[in-house]
Amino acid sequence: MNDEEVRERILVAADNLYYSKGYAAVGMDELRTTAGVSLRRLYAMFKSKDDIVTAVLRRKHEEWEAGIAGQVSAAGEDPEQQLLAIYDFLDAWFCTGTFRGCAFINAFGELGGTHPEVATLVREHKESFQRYVGGLAQQLGAPESLGAQLAILAEGAQSTAAISGDPAVAAVARSAAEVLINSALR
Structure with a gap:
C-alpha cells in the first residue's frame, strides 16, 4: 500500500470514528486498528492526533462545499431555487440514518477551547x-444580509436536527427560508 492509500485509509477511519464517537473518545490505537495500519505507519503519516483532526476537518470542508455546490447546481438557474436547494441538501443529509450533527460544531464543542487550530x-x-450563501443571495438581487440570515438558519437546522433526531427540521428551515427570501425581495 502506498502512502496515498494509507493516508486515505487513516482519514476515512478517523472521519467515521470521530463523527460517530467524538474526537476526544477516539484514541490512536482504535484509529490504527480501524484503519488497518501499524501505529508506526500511522505516526509516519501524521505526527499527532491534532494533525489527523485538522486533516479530517479540511476534508470535511471540501466534501461540504462540493455537496452544497452540487445540490445548488442541480437546482437549475433560478437563484431562489438555488438558495432553497441548500435546505434540500440538509434534508437528504438528515435522512441518511447516520446524521450526528455538523462535524465542525461537534469539533468546536469538544476541542475549540483548547485547540486553536481547530x-x-x-x-x-x-x-x-x-x-x-451571501453570493447566492446577491445573484437573486437580495441584500447580502439575506445570505447571513439563511446561513444561520441552516446552522440552526443542523443543530436542531442533531439534538431532536428529527429530519423534518430541514423542511421547517426551508419553509422559513422561503419567508426570509420573499421578505428580502419586497
Whole structure:
C-alpha cells in the first residue's frame, strides 16, 4: 500500500470514528486498528492526533462545499431555487440514518477551547459557507444580509436536527427560508 492509500485509509477511519464517537473518545490505537495500519505507519503519516483532526476537518470542508455546490447546481438557474436547494441538501443529509450533527460544531464543542487550530478551521468553514450563501443571495438581487440570515438558519437546522433526531427540521428551515427570501425581495 502506498502512502496515498494509507493516508486515505487513516482519514476515512478517523472521519467515521470521530463523527460517530467524538474526537476526544477516539484514541490512536482504535484509529490504527480501524484503519488497518501499524501505529508506526500511522505516526509516519501524521505526527499527532491534532494533525489527523485538522486533516479530517479540511476534508470535511471540501466534501461540504462540493455537496452544497452540487445540490445548488442541480437546482437549475433560478437563484431562489438555488438558495432553497441548500435546505434540500440538509434534508437528504438528515435522512441518511447516520446524521450526528455538523462535524465542525461537534469539533468546536469538544476541542475549540483548547485547540486553536481547530477553532480557526471551524470559523473559516462557517465564514466560507456564509460568503457562499451571501453570493447566492446577491445573484437573486437580495441584500447580502439575506445570505447571513439563511446561513444561520441552516446552522440552526443542523443543530436542531442533531439534538431532536428529527429530519423534518430541514423542511421547517426551508419553509422559513422561503419567508426570509420573499421578505428580502419586497
